[in-house]
Amino acid sequence: MEYSLDICKTLHSDHMATVRMLEDLEEALSKIGRNTAPNELSPELTNLLNGLVSIMQTEISSHFRFEEENLFVRLEQMGDMPMLSILRSEHDTIRPLAEKLTEVIEALLAGGITSEIWASVYDMGMELAEREVFHIQKEEMGFLPLLEHVITSEEDQALTVAFATAK
Amino acid sequence: MSDQGPELPNFQPEAFPGAILAGAQSRLIPYGIPLRFFVAASMFQIVAWGLLTYGHADVSAFFGGYGVVLAALHALTLGVLAMTAMGASYQLLSVATGVVLKSLLLCRLSSWLYIPGTGLLVSAMFIGNTPVMLLGGVLAVAGLALFGVTVGTVFWQSKSLQATVRHGWVALISMTLLVVAGLSLIVDFNTGFLGVGLLPEHAKLALSHGLLGGYGFMGILVMGFSYVLVPMFVLSPTPNPKLAGVSLGVNLAGLILAIGGVLSGNTAAMIVAAVLGLIGAGIYLHLLLKALRTGMKRRLGLSFVMVRASWGLLIASIVIGGLAAIVPLDFNLLHLFGFILIFGWLLTFLTGILQRILPFLATMHAHKIGRPAPRMSEMGHQNITLKLHALCHGAALVLVSLGILLELDVLVLLGGGFGVVGAVAFLWFALGVSETVMTLYGKEEQSK
Numbered sequence A: 001m002e003y004s005l006d007i008c009k010t011l012h013s014d015h016m017a018t019v020r021m022l023e024d025l026e027e028a029l030s031k032i033g034r035n036t037a038p039n040e041l042s043p044e045l046t047n048l049l050n051g052l053v054s055i056m057q058t059e060i061s062s063h064f065r066f067e068e069e070n071l072f073v074r075l076e077q078m079g080d081m082p083m084l085s086i087l088r089s090e091h092d093t094i095r096p097l098a099e100k101l102t103e104v105i106e107a108l109l110a111g112g113i114t115s116e117i118w119a120s121v122y123d124m125g126m127e128l129a130e131r132e133v134f135h136i137q138k139e140e141m142g143f144l145p146l147l148e149h150v151i152t153s154e155e156d157q158a159l160t161v162a163f164a165t166a167k
Numbered sequence B: 001m002s003d004q005g006p007e008l009p010n011f012q013p014e015a016f017p018g019a020i021l022a023g024a025q026s027r028l029i030p031y032g033i034p035l036r037f038f039v040a041a042s043m044f045q046i047v048a049w050g051l052l053t054y055g056h057a058d059v060s061a062f063f064g065g066y067g068v069v070l071a072a073l074h075a076l077t078l079g080v081l082a083m084t085a086m087g088a089s090y091q092l093l094s095v096a097t098g099v100v101l102k103s104l105l106l107c108r109l110s111s112w113l114y115i116p117g118t119g120l121l122v123s124a125m126f127i128g129n130t131p132v133m134l135l136g137g138v139l140a141v142a143g144l145a146l147f148g149v150t151v152g153t154v155f156w157q158s159k160s161l162q163a164t165v166r167h168g169w170v171a172l173i174s175m176t177l178l179v180v181a182g183l184s185l186i187v188d189f190n191t192g193f194l195g196v197g198l199l200p201e202h203a204k205l206a207l208s209h210g211l212l213g214g215y216g217f218m219g220i221l222v223m224g225f226s227y228v229l230v231p232m233f234v235l236s237p238t239p240n241p242k243l244a245g246v247s248l249g250v251n252l253a254g255l256i257l258a259i260g261g262v263l264s265g266n267t268a269a270m271i272v273a274a275v276l277g278l279i280g281a282g283i284y285l286h287l288l289l290k291a292l293r294t295g296m297k298r299r300l301g302l303s304f305v306m307v308r309a310s311w312g313l314l315i316a317s318i319v320i321g322g323l324a325a326i327v328p329l330d331f332n333l334l335h336l337f338g339f340i341l342i343f344g345w346l347l348t349f350l351t352g353i354l355q356r357i358l359p360f361l362a363t364m365h366a367h368k369i370g371r372p373a374p375r376m377s378e379m380g381h382q383n384i385t386l387k388l389h390a391l392c393h394g395a396a397l398v399l400v401s402l403g404i405l406l407e408l409d410v411l412v413l414l415g416g417g418f419g420v421v422g423a424v425a426f427l428w429f430a431l432g433v434s435e436t437v438m439t440l441y442g443k444e445e446q447s448k
Helices: A006-032 A043-076 A082-109 A115-150 A153-166 B032-054 B068-097 B104-127 B130-157 B162-191 B202-234 B241-264 B267-294 B301-326 B330-368 B376-406 B409-447
Strands: none
Touching: A006 A043, A006 A115, A006 A153, A043 A082, A043 A115, A043 A153, A082 A115, A082 B330, A115 B376, B032 B068, B032 B104, B032 B330, B032 B409, B068 B104, B068 B130, B068 B162, B068 B202, B068 B330, B104 B130, B130 B162, B162 B202, B162 B241, B202 B241, B202 B267, B202 B301, B202 B330, B241 B267, B267 B301, B301 B330, B301 B376, B330 B376, B330 B409, B376 B409
């Protein structure tokens, strides 16, 4: 994807990092399996889970909120946008899922590897990966190209600064 | 940021390729319309493999004429391939181009004519009843004509996705020629008017009919849709439309030359046609493989295993077709060519893509009625159904191909059996996804 606006490039960059991380997570979880909790976390898996917690915090606490408070509002000024209701609805589904996943990953990283916690990490991790990647797919193919049509260069500068501050 | 954005008098949110996602919700047609085509296609897939299994001893000996092999071929081409293309086109073209379908009645009417017409035609081909074959053929053609008018209107009005639209026009022209040839072939079973004067012989027209259907109508349509669907699924930039146009031009030249070669009995023309086909398909694959390389998504799942396999089978079909032009009777190359083209490339590609489209549409319908979207991976018992389908489909392709090459009917029988099991698994998947959507709409009705 190639974008001309800085705000789209920044959002795209976030999306790339998130997709990579979630695909790595899916791969790692698939390899281990749901019913075979590891005795201890490998350094690679620990890094991956730490990175995931960090990504979820930036994705959820800044990226989602920034989109909702700045970009969705801006597009809604132009009239009814059915796509935005889909994106909002997905934010509402993904946000609590990510919060719960963060909690169980933190419990896991704190040394509490039980089969129950592992199964929760597996289930929620796989669900988050699927839902978030599909959400990003919609934003990349629909939302960001729409912003490219709508946002002026003056707005672009202001939005880019605002996003950097929000993060 | 400013409170009010600029006025955009010419703003068209659909004027970019990703609008297939952006505008999907507002341009969803009633789920029952694409669903009836997809479920019918899934059922005809069982019929096609079933007939192939039943007629395993006749496959290598088939040189035209009605019977089980002709019925199996048409259960697959009309019953599965064109059926899927109709359902997908009605839904996807509208959201992808941003052109709203003028009349859903035409879509429904086409299904009422086409689905029973195809059933009748396939049954009549099996039992060898020409008048019923003609009746089924006319009904199916009437359904295709309504399809042509509906999607032709979308193509005419579309200002975006020009590569796909250009492919669509070529596919529709091929479809028109295809049905003229098809009806002529049916009439010729009783009248024997072909081969008289300047009219082509039955066998040559039948082969041309197959080329028009495989590469012209379905092949070009599949290529055109690929330029929208593959980038959407892998999250890549849209393939270069100019190169897509070059691919279309070369493929079209190859198709015209191939049909000319078949009708005139000119082997050299058929060989050049195969070379052109390889170049055209090579450009097409170059564009899509680039999309896969540059796409944001790396884990593409089982559906793209099928899609990649189908691309290999596309090339294989052209190579085998070229060889069949030189030595048609050696190793049953002509039969193998037809099998790899239809059951190999086209069926593998369409089932690969359909397993992504069905859950995708289901989530869009959930959003439309304001329900939380179910997880795509949990629809249709995919862990069992799609894996079983892929394994059986692969085994069926290998076994039937070997059976044709080595003239071992038992391998065709075995392969056909695997095909049936895979097709049943695919129907199970399609019904499972449909059930998810029906349940969502049922809950919506109850809540009112």
